[in-house]
Amino acid sequence: MHRSSFAALASIALLCVSAPTLAKDDLLETLAQKGVITMEEYEKLKAQRKSEVTATTDEGFKITSGDGAASVQVGTLQQLDFAHYNEDTAELADGTELRRSRLSLQGTFFTDWQYRVEYEFAGTTGVTDAYVTYSGLKPLTVTVGQFKQPFGMEALAADKNVTFMERGLPFYFITTRAPGVMVGTSRSNWSANVGLFGEPVANAQAGDEGYGAVGRVSFAPLMDADRFIHMGLATTWRKPTDENSTNLLGPKFTTVRFRARPESNILAQRLVDTGEIVGVDQYRLEGLEFAAQHGAATLQSEYHLVQVKRDAGSTLNFSGWYAQVAYTLTGEARPYRGDKGFFDAIKPARRFGKDGWGAFEVAARLSGIDLSDDDVTGGRERNAALGVNWYLNPLLRVSANFVKVLEVKGGAFDGDEPTIYELRMQLAL
Amino acid sequence: MHRSSFAALASIALLCVSAPTLAKDDLLETLAQKGVITMEEYEKLKAQRKSEVTATTDEGFKITSGDGAASVQVGTLQQLDFAHYNEDTAELADGTELRRSRLSLQGTFFTDWQYRVEYEFAGTTGVTDAYVTYSGLKPLTVTVGQFKQPFGMEALAADKNVTFMERGLPFYFITTRAPGVMVGTSRSNWSANVGLFGEPVANAQAGDEGYGAVGRVSFAPLMDADRFIHMGLATTWRKPTDENSTNLLGPKFTTVRFRARPESNILAQRLVDTGEIVGVDQYRLEGLEFAAQHGAATLQSEYHLVQVKRDAGSTLNFSGWYAQVAYTLTGEARPYRGDKGFFDAIKPARRFGKDGWGAFEVAARLSGIDLSDDDVTGGRERNAALGVNWYLNPLLRVSANFVKVLEVKGGAFDGDEPTIYELRMQLAL
């Protein structure tokens, strides 16, 4: 028998045994199977793969080391907005803005460590995400750094993935990202997270920094191939920053302020605004979430309640809510992350310019916020919004939003009810 | 006949047929040609290439997916300047500065989409480029985002590629980058682009944002291997930002301002400056370009004319021009992009420290600007400049510039004619 033929047979015999471990077949494997290289050579060369690099381009450009233990992805998010305001009373400045312009670096190291660093270059510039997650203590994950506090399914959804250009009115109660420590656990259809957080790193402070605790659970009692029901519950307790250092002789005081833009970001005005509420001891924020999906149709809603306990005077109650429906005309279902308790991005089944026009989604939302209680007259607002999203491909999205301010009652903008037309071009790499 | 020899022959036969598609020969191809792997295996393995990565290092570090459909290039531009001023009247501050310090991310996705994101960390920090170009509607390209408005061959040339350290005096009329939409088309020796643009994203605004339309055509009637003639024509119509919101009771007004540093950036002074011209209705900017090259010698010149139409009072006319000649002592021709209508970077034929000293270029320029008309006395300025560029390799360049302010007539700096010595070290990766 010819020697190389024998080697080939021997290799094949070996391969039959070790076949399950050779899942991803490639040149090395092909050559081993043909006996061109021996199994020892195969193993040796495979081990050297550690320094080889693969790139996947499904979502951005991810580079992974040969052993899969380390990866890096340089990403960017660009949102260019245009808004036209049909003014009612106040003059609102039409125009363009880069709503978000971000660079990020994320990936894995030593298999169990995930990192993400992201910087914002538009609007309020600086660090958005800067954290490390350790997943080596299964079923727990531990996250340290600045990242999103676990509160609200719309707040937690990635900025590039929310249905409307701006989140609904109650979102403005939430401080999304803060430095802290979070412990979490999850299965495919539920998640639970608790964390301790300081003040966002960008916040200046004169006195001792504020801090708080946040907890959230999400649960999907029904989760089928084409439908699910989501329920979520979250709570925040927070002690605001102590501002006494700025006035050493005066009384100690801490402040909180809640205010909301009318679901549009180019104008400067907030139609409802509590102003600085002084003498705050602490405050709580509670959140309820309900969402459901059937095929291409989704329903999503949240209710937020804030209770501000003051050193003197009554406890103040503010609240907000929204409910929205969305329908993908081209049939794609909005992916739901049962292990996170929020929605992911719609992936168009066809791509514009290749095999179709991409995906189209229409959505409608009602929302309200009430910032008036007792001696604080921040105002009440209700909005209606319609939106169309065009997903040209997994990286590009164009959105058109129409927002009608239905009612503003109380506060400095009492009765000022403009109409808003907004357009966005988004690149998320 | 030996089986593997047969396979080899069969493969070669197949390869003869499919040879044109196997242009880039490599290991896979070699093995297929030798019959070590079959054509089926070859095709299968080639298809798996999608996740493989190649890097080219000719201009920075570009990483491309195996199928060529996606790429990413992380780049940086660093310009460290030193300037010494032989003062005339005003005291000018000698010193160093990082003129530009940028990070960029650019590349391709889904074959037809090009993106570029760039951030500036020196001087006026923030977003420079943030755009996506779609080239799938041949012969048209569509660009959306913030990018350079199509005006002026020197303004459009990359900041790293212009002959002198600072562009000539008339350049200061141009707002280079703004958010907008542009449609273009081109062939090897001509280009045409039209766009609609808002205000640069970094500009604060109180009232409705300004906007404008820009168009440019470039044409090279002669374009040989070692010589060409370039002609260009561009026009901008612009409605400035409406500032009325800042003064609700006062009259509505919009302003424009033109001013120019003396082709040096470290000093704070602008020797000519119209100040804020109030009550502007709209303005137009016209540009004429002429350039020619014969071997290592190039001539480049532009003329700009601004017409500011005011709500009351006469229309104001300002203008500027420059003409420059450059010669590469080491013989390299400055590459001309006929499909873009501007110059690219000189590539040194030899590299410093390897096979030579790099490339050397000398250049001379005359330029002028006139910002005085009617009741506006911004001043007139004429400059002469000499420059030497040393291209050590494709990524590194050292420049020395000498600028003599020949004349300043009118305005706050009337008769102040300093002499400028400038030095730059540039890394463009």
Added chain:
Amino acid sequence: MHRSSFAALASIALLCVSAPTLAKDDLLETLAQKGVITMEEYEKLKAQRKSEVTATTDEGFKITSGDGAASVQVGTLQQLDFAHYNEDTAELADGTELRRSRLSLQGTFFTDWQYRVEYEFAGTTGVTDAYVTYSGLKPLTVTVGQFKQPFGMEALAADKNVTFMERGLPFYFITTRAPGVMVGTSRSNWSANVGLFGEPVANAQAGDEGYGAVGRVSFAPLMDADRFIHMGLATTWRKPTDENSTNLLGPKFTTVRFRARPESNILAQRLVDTGEIVGVDQYRLEGLEFAAQHGAATLQSEYHLVQVKRDAGSTLNFSGWYAQVAYTLTGEARPYRGDKGFFDAIKPARRFGKDGWGAFEVAARLSGIDLSDDDVTGGRERNAALGVNWYLNPLLRVSANFVKVLEVKGGAFDGDEPTIYELRMQLAL
């Protein structure tokens, strides 16, 4: 003889000759050795490697071109701090901060050129490093750009690698990074560098920019496998920025100011501070370094002396010093760079979550600074500090520091001696 067997033998014969150049054995080599491909094919395919990419993950994610002549590494440094102050007199603000949040790009091009660009996004944002080093003029290296001036072994050690969370009190005399040119040379156990530097690029300036010369030599008379002795000497001469332009009618003057935080960065207060010293002609800064290591134990100490020569009045003398000992409980020696004259990062022998708990280091430091001389009463301060470092893996480090201000004598904070508790989580990729 079978033709392919002959080729194989021929190849092996060739390989025996050229073996030393084929150090890194791989698939190509294996195939060549087996005669599957000819040596010509091998050489040709090897040459094509230029566009191939390898990634190493020992320190971050480094991508290298096939010929090794070019590389790029995208890195990040994140330090999230928490501090609690046991106040004495002044109120000090407890809280969290991102101490450093950086992105960097570094690598090699054309073999002999090294570049590094780094941006800071926390605290004082902007450019930190932006330089190119040319190592093609052996034994000399030439560095141009903004980078660390060669002064002080603790100042020169990377921000991620210093033993305590903040460098000792005398460090505050040093302007670390500035734009300039440096020439250096080194062997395995000594280094010498001299440079000319302007003012840091972030510094605003009204008059002519300050400049200075810096020189440093380091020498390790003993350098064994497990112990060494380090000695260093450095000097800076500096002419401060000329501020006269801000007050054209008043006298010309230049100023310097020295001040120090108490080895903690979250609080705003500097307990010692000379204030702006006016009428400075020039100043000198001298530095002495001594360090030693025996196995897991290290000793490190520095002394700095400043002499400020004024236009009128006496020369002012300020000084500072620190001495610290560190011991790695898990036995790892802190690597010493004899060719640089400073310490590198401890590499844990075991990794947390894989084969152990990482590395643990304990350290103690005494430090002092004296900013009072003649008519300037900046104050004197002495501190004691204890620290624990936990190196979970080569990329992650947790530090806990305790700093006791032993004495503050003179100045605005006379007798104010707080106690500081600090915590840091560091990711350095």
